[in-house]
Amino acid sequence: MEHREGIEAGKTLLADLEDLKARIKTGDPDSTKEGFLKVFKSKAKFQYVLLALEVTEFENFARQIVSMNTWIDIAYNHFNDGRSPQVQHIAYGIKAVKRLIELLGEGERGWNED
Amino acid sequence: MKSPEHNLEKLARIASDMYWSDLPVYTEKSIKAAKVLLANLEDLKSRVETKDLSRIGKGFIYVLKSKARLQSTLNNIEKLLYGPYCEPLFCINFWLDIAYNGFNQGRDPYTWGHAIESVIECVKDLLDIFEGRERRVEPPGSFD
Secondary structure, eight states, X not given: OOHHHHHHHHHHHHHHHHHHHHHHHHTOHHHHHHHHHHHHHHHHHHHXXXXXXXXXXXXXHHHHHHHHHHHHHHHHHHHHTTSOOOHHHHHXXXXXXXXXXXXXXXXXXXXXXX | OOXXXXXXXXXXXXXXXXXXXXXXXXXXXXXXXXXXXXXXXXXXXXXXXXXXXXXXXXXXXXXXXXXXXXHHHOOOHXXXXXXXXXXXXXXXXXXXHHHHHHHHTTOOHHHHHHHHHHHHHHHHHHHHHHTXXXXXXXXXXXOX
C-alpha cells in the first residue's frame, strides 16, 4: 500500500466531515445522524489504511489521530445529548485530518525521492 | 437573544478552556463513562458471536456513543495529548476503527473480532491510569 491511498482515504474523510458540517447547519437530526455515520465509516477506513501504511507508530501521527477522534466524539456526544453539535468542533477535527494528510504527503515525497 | 458574536466568544472561551485550562484531564464522570464503555464493548463482543449483522451494527452504535461520552468528559486537550492518557485513547479509537471497518467491509468477524478484545484491554488500561493502579505490562497496540 502507498501513501497515496492514505491521502485518498483522508480526503474522503475530509469530504464527509465537510458534508457533516453542512448537515449540522440544516438543523435536521436525521440528516445529521446520517452524516455522523458516514464520518465514522470513512474514519474507520482511514485508520485501517494508516495501519497498513505502518505510520501509526509515529507520535506525530498518533497525536493528530487522538485529536481528530476527540473532536469528532465531542461533537457526536453533543448530538446524542440532544444538543446542537457545534460546527467548530468538526472544524477542529478537520484541522487534524488535514495535518494527517500533510504528514502523509511528506512521507510520499520522501518515499518518491528514495 | 444573544448575538452571534456573543455565541462565538463563548465558544472560543470553551475551546480555550478545553485546551489550556488547569482543569484536571479526567473526573469521576470519566471513570463512570469508561465503565459504561467497557460494558458496551462486552455487549458488542457477545453480539458478534451471534453473527446477526443488524445486532452487531446496533452494538457498534452503542459503543460509539459511549466512547463519545467518555471523550466528552475529558478536559484540557493539550494535557490530554501529551499526558499518559494519549496512548490508551489512541489505542481505543484505533482498534475500534479497525473492527468497525472490518464490519463495514462485510469481512468475517474472525478477521476483526480480536480488535474488540484489544479495545477492551485499552479501556482497562485507561481505567488503571484513572484509578491510580499499576498499568498492565503491554497494552495492545502500544505505539512507543
